[in-house]
Amino acid sequence: xxxxxxxxxxxxxxxxxxxxxxxxxxxxxxxxxxxxxxxxxxxxxxxxxxxxxxxxxxxxxxxxxxxxxxxxxxxxxxxxxxxxxxxxxxxxxxxxxxxxxxxxxxxxxxxxxxxxxxxxxxxxxxxxxxxxxxxxxxxxxxxxxxxxxxxxxxxxxxxxxxxxxxxxxxxxxxxxxxxx
Amino acid sequence: xxxxxxxxxxxxxxxxxxxxxxxxxxxxxxxxxxxxxxxxxxxxxxxxxxxxxxxxxxxxxxxxxxxxxxxxxxxxxxxxxxxxxxxxxxxxxxxxxxxxxxxxxxxxxxxxxxxxxxxxxxxxxxxxxxxxxxxxxxxxxxxxxxxxxxxxxxxxxxxxxxxxxxxxxxxxxxxxxxxxxxxxxxxxxxxxxxxxxxxxxxxxxxxxxxxxxxxxxxxxxxxxxxxxxxxxxxxxxxxxxxxxxxxxxxxxxxxxxxxxxxxxxxxxxxxxxxxxxxxxxxxxxxxxxxxxxxxxxxxxxxxxxxxxxxxxxxxxxxxxxxxxxxxxxxxxxxxxxxxxxxxxxxxxxxxxxxxxxxxxxxxxxxxxxxxxxxxxxxxxxxxxxxxxxxxxxxxxxxxxxxxxx
Numbered sequence: 270x271x272x273x274x275x276x277x278x279x280x281x282x283x284x285x286x287x288x289x290x291x292x293x294x295x296x297x298x299x300x301x302x303x304x305x306x307x308x309x310x311x312x313x314x315x316x317x318x319x320x321x322x323x324x325x326x327x328x329x330x331x332x333x334x335x336x337x338x339x340x341x342x343x344x345x346x347x348x349x350x351x352x353x354x355x356x357x358x359x360x361x362x363x364x365x366x367x368x369x370x371x372x373x374x375x376x377x378x379x380x381x382x383x384x385x386x387x388x389x390x391x392x393x394x395x396x397x398x399x400x401x402x403x404x405x406x407x408x409x410x411x412x413x414x415x416x417x418x419x420x421x422x423x424x425x426x427x428x429x430x431x432x433x434x435x436x437x438x439x440x441x442x443x444x445x446x447x448x449x
Numbered sequence: 450x451x452x453x454x455x456x457x458x459x460x461x462x463x464x465x466x467x468x469x470x471x472x473x474x475x476x477x478x479x480x481x482x483x484x485x486x487x488x489x490x491x492x493x494x495x496x497x498x499x500x501x502x503x504x505x506x507x508x509x510x511x512x513x514x515x516x517x518x519x520x521x522x523x524x525x526x527x528x529x530x531x532x533x534x535x536x537x538x539x540x541x542x543x544x545x546x547x548x549x550x551x552x553x554x555x556x557x558x559x560x561x562x563x564x565x566x567x568x569x570x571x572x573x574x575x576x577x578x579x580x581x582x583x584x585x586x587x588x589x590x591x592x593x594x595x596x597x598x599x600x601x602x603x604x605x606x607x608x609x610x611x612x613x614x615x616x617x618x619x620x621x622x623x624x625x626x627x628x629x630x631x632x633x634x635x636x637x638x639x640x641x642x643x644x645x646x647x648x649x650x651x652x653x654x655x656x657x658x659x660x661x662x663x664x665x666x667x668x669x670x671x672x673x674x675x676x677x678x679x680x681x682x683x684x685x686x687x688x689x690x691x692x693x694x695x696x697x698x699x700x701x702x703x704x705x706x707x708x709x710x711x712x713x714x715x716x717x718x719x720x721x722x723x724x725x726x727x728x729x730x731x732x733x734x735x736x737x738x739x740x741x742x743x744x745x746x747x748x749x750x751x752x753x754x755x756x757x758x759x760x761x762x763x764x765x766x767x768x769x770x771x772x773x774x775x776x777x778x779x780x781x782x783x784x785x786x787x788x789x790x791x792x793x794x795x796x797x798x799x800x801x802x803x804x805x806x807x808x809x810x811x812x813x814x815x816x817x818x819x820x821x822x823x824x825x826x827x828x829x830x831x832x833x834x835x836x837x838x839x840x841x842x843x844x845x846x847x848x849x850x851x852x853x854x
Contacts, residue, residue, distance in 0.1 A: 314785055315548055315787055346678070346797060346799055347801060349812075351811070370675055377788060396676060397828075409512075423504060424505040424508045424854070425505060434513055438513075
């Protein structure tokens with residue numbers, strides 16, 4: 270098959286890299302300038318940028334980040350939930366890890382949800398890959414994604430009670446689960 | 450057609466004049482579903498109208514378990530996720546924790562990590578090649594692949610003591626240095642491997658049946674592939690030159706000379722060619738890593754995080770105290786969150802770790818490439834034949850241990 274061609278040029282010629290993973294602070298600054306209501310807080314830590322977005326603006330923010338040519342976050346790497354514990358308020362986080370397949374930068378969006386209303390709009394209309402991620406988050410945390418085309422449990426059985434990754438769900442469950 | 454209330458929504462039956470559609474279940478005990486994957490197939494004759502994956506049969510709550518274990522105890526859990534590429538999982542997890550701790554890893558440990566991970570990538574691709582060909586009907590390739598994989602497993606066993614579950618990487622470096630004679634054995638493998646790749650090509654690449662079974666099957670365009678979040682060889686088979694080792698380098702990958710194979714055809718055949726070429730690229734990286742091995746420490750200089758050597762533990766009081774404290778109480782990780790993506794053998798393996806302080810993580814989430822790649826299966830299999838489904842699953846190279854976690 271294809272062997273190495275010494276004349277092919279250095280790897281940098283065909284493919285530039287982005288070691289730090291981003292120019293994310295600039296992204297956050299641009300976002301804050303353009304749409305200040307979309308940004309609650311920006312955190313820069315450990316070389317990663319986290320933007321906390323109010324939940325009613327998450328779809329608009331994602332659409333903006335995906336469609337702006339200079340940002341081009343066309344790839345949703347990951348979407349996952351987090352439970353801060355039954356006492357914490359707001360209790361739930363949903364983290365969106367965005368990536369650009371052309372600029373190679375990354376950014377994390379975070380939505381905070383209160384326990385009495387664990388709902389957020391689905392981003393399946395922006396990235397279809399969000400489908401299973403959101404189902405998983407719904408399954409394990411009970412976060413309801415409005416507008417999701419097929420929101421049902423994915424890893425646990427359909428008749429499972431509770432949401433297993435919540436902090437108040439015991440490690441071994443409430444009782445031995447039986448398939449009968 | 451049927452409107453009885455007790456039919457679950459996934460058994461949705463579409464009204465058609467001749468009523469030619471039927472729903473059948475493929476798996477979970479089907480040999481070509483690579484584990485316990487069940488597919489809900491709506492068929493029109495032999496044509497697939499709709500394929501719905503049903504997963505979770507292997508779910509063991511690993512992400513929950515992480516929250517109840519100390520950071521260093523999490524490493525053995527990662528082995529059990531993608532069990533064909535355990536070193537990749539180890540690497541992603543320990544690098545995420547190291548990023549939280551802001552640890553510097555010595556050069557020798559980095560090189561050994563790259564070396565063993567690339568060997569593991571070859572081993573993982575060999576299992577893919579063997580089972581993919583087996584699914585399509587070429588049985589011989591399987592034995593050739595497992596013969597070569599055995600050599601790699603022996604090498605990994607020599608270094609770590611484990612074949613399938615090595616847990617070789619530790620937070621702050623390696624479990625221990627590679628044993629005497631390891632370099633000679635890797636050199637032997639490097640010398641022999643190109644001949645084996647030639648054998649694989651002779652066995653199957655030119656095979657007309659194999660080509661007919663794979664060309665034009667499971668089409669997914671580059672734009673759709675990105676939209677569905679495909680990564681790794683499955684994405685590169687759609688012509689997108691994306692490799693995390695280049696895009697966001699880690700472990701010093703920016704210093705290695707290798708290519709990113711891509712194929713423009715977007716079908717099962719393209720993904721096959723990409724993985725076959727990756728065998729050569731990984732071989733190149735192993736060769737370079739071997740030549741860069743220099744004597745030096747394999748553990749970071751962080752006595753409160755990295756276990757001391759046995760000899761030091763037996764002769765120095767402070768090392769003994771550190772050893773006791775790490776084992777008994779663990780080490781505190783400062784509060785923070787990281788997302789650490791690496792290029793595993795199947796695509797982007799991302800580990801999200803959130804710490805709120807203390808010796809146990811508050812949240813560990815694995816973005817398994819198999820999980821995301823499988824979610825695109827319904828898109829790729831529309832209009833395919835049932836037998837093509839087998840080829841498409843094989844070309845995605847899924848591992849259910851990682852999907853279900």
